[in-house]
Amino acid sequence: MTVSWWQRSDCQALAADYVVVGAGIVGSYAAFCLAQTGADVLLTDMREPAAGASGRNAGFLLSGLVQYYHEAVEQYGHATAREAWQLSVETRELAFSLAQQLGVPAERCGSFLLATTRREARALERASRALEADGWPVAFQRGDPWGRGFAATLHKPDDGVVHPVKLVRAIAKHSGAQLVAPNEVWAIEARPGGVRVRGSKAEVEAKGAIVALNAYAPLVCPALAGLVRPVRGQMLSTVPLPSRVFDGAGYANWGYEYFHQLPDGRFLMGGGRRRFRRQETGWEDLTTPGVQGALTQFLERYFPEVAGQPIESRWSGTMGFTPDGLPLVGRLPDVPQAVVAVGFNGHGMGLGLKVAERAVDLLLNGTSPGFLDSARFQLE
Ligand SMILES: Cc1cc2nc3c(=O)[nH]c(=O)nc-3n(C[C@H](O)[C@H](O)[C@H](O)COP(=O)(O)OP(=O)(O)OC[C@H]3O[C@@H](n4cnc5c(N)ncnc54)[C@H](O)[C@@H]3O)c2cc1C
Incomplete structure (x- = not known):
């Protein structure tokens, strides 16, 4: 990103103890944690709180990671997989507790991992055994209790859903931080004793910064190019349906499709990008006929009573993917007083709050x- 001299000369000089860049779930909660210490905190965003992925997701508060549990154990080792799972459980509980304190709609409706093939059913069974061995409450079943044609289900009774926009905005509002938005940040630089965050409307000097830009981080921090990859996720929602079709947060086809029926009857569904992985990258905010068509095909197969219903909204959001499927927390190499918390691999509602705490603790x-x-x- 480049900025002209004219644009640079027309911005406000501000100071704070700490500045947080990006007002999604991660940045808003990082600002909340910093302000809890009595510090003077400034939270800034190029749009408004929850304008990014945090306001465009399914609102699922799921325990777990990108992979099924036994695969996470194989990839990261048992201790790390277990700790990562624990982090997701703690995040879920923190999210429910914040939602309750802040009057945000949330529902502990349970979640269902749903196998769409026999191969996935076998994987789900292995995941279930590994989870049970570690004491996590799950229930595996071959087939599905609704007769919809899923090959197997794994029920996690303590998971749930939250209204993500209301949660993020409430956290930002009650954080005690000063919100400066819209302010598009274009550089984060070291200065003696701290950082300077340069944006379109404000230039902020502070002792330290949290960079919570997730998918957008490489655009501002070149050190993260190659480590955080922007991936588009698409969703749709129907008009309110007259009857209940599904209770719980459904997560099918290795997590490539996910759905939930809201209390008012609207059916929300996302995913559909498995066959379009090459195209569904980048920062462009759009929906495509291919992915939206894949969502409809899924509905026709598993929820035919939903497939013909009028669609009220279609939207997209940008996720940040890392090479190993785990988030990244660390100092920017050229700006040691700036700590990044990015790369949630489509699980930032499920992991973001506790990851934000670790970033604040590092700073x-x-x-x-x-x-x-x-x-x-290796950060460049
Ligand atoms: C369709 C979809 C469905 C999903 N479903 C779920 C789900 O059900 N459960 C789950 O756990 N996760 C889900 N996710 C992932 C989850 O939404 C993200 O992991 C999470 O929101 C990331 O939060 P964040 O605060 O790190 O980033 P974001 O919410 O993306 O926040 C980044 C902020 O930075 C701001 N910004 C960007 N560039 C600049 C700049 N230059 N200057 C200033 N500000 C800037 C943006 O405006 C934005 O507000 C989904 C994602 C998508 C797209």
Whole structure:
């Protein structure tokens, strides 16, 4: 991104103890945690709170990671997989508790992982055994209790859903941080004793910064190029349906499709990008006939009573994917007082709050973020 001299000369000079860049679930909660210490905190966004992926997702508060549990154990080792799962459980509980305190709609409706093939059913059974061995409450079943043609289900009774826009906006509003938006940040630089965050409307000097830009981080922090990949996710929602078709958060086809019926009867569904992975990258905010058609095909097969219903909204959001499927927390190499918390691989509602806490702990106390440490990769 480039900025002209004219644009640079027309911005406000501000100061704070800490500045948080990006007002999604991660940035808003990081600002909340920093302000809890009594610090003067400034939260800034190029649009408004929840304008990014945090306001465009399914609202699922799922325990778990990108992979099924036994695969996570194989990839990261048992201790890390278990700790990552625990982090998702703690995030879910924190999200429910914040939603309750802030008067945000949330529902502990349980979630169902749903196999669409026999191969996936076998994987789900292995995941279930690995989860049970570690004491997580899950229930595996071959077939499905609704006779919809799923090959197997894995029920996680404690998961649920939240209204993501209301949650993020409430956290931002009650964080105690000053919100400066819209302000498109174009550079985060080191200065003696801290950081300087340069934006279209404000230039902020602070002792430290949290960078919570997720998919957009490489556009502002070149060090993250190649480590955080923008991936588009698409969704749709129907008009309110007259009857209940599904209770719970459904997560099918290795997580490529997900759906939930809201209390008012609207059916929300996302995914459809498995066959379009090459096209569904980048920052462009649009829906495509291919992916939206794949969503309809899924509905026709598993929820025929929903497939013909009028669609009220279609939208997209941009997720940040990392090479190993885990988020990144660490200092920017050229700006040591700026800590990034990015790369949620489509699970930022399920992991973001506790990851934000680790980023704040690194910034304030120098505490290692453990398995999230970005040092596992070479930041340029
Ligand atoms: C369709 C879809 C469905 C999903 N479903 C789920 C789900 O059900 N459960 C789940 O756990 N996760 C889900 N996710 C993923 C989840 O939404 C994200 O992981 C999470 O919202 C990331 O939060 P964040 O705060 O890191 O990033 P974001 O919410 O993307 O926030 C980044 C913020 O930075 C701002 N910004 C960008 N560039 C600049 C700049 N230059 N200057 C200033 N500000 C800037 C943006 O405006 C934005 O507000 C889904 C994602 C999508 C797209």
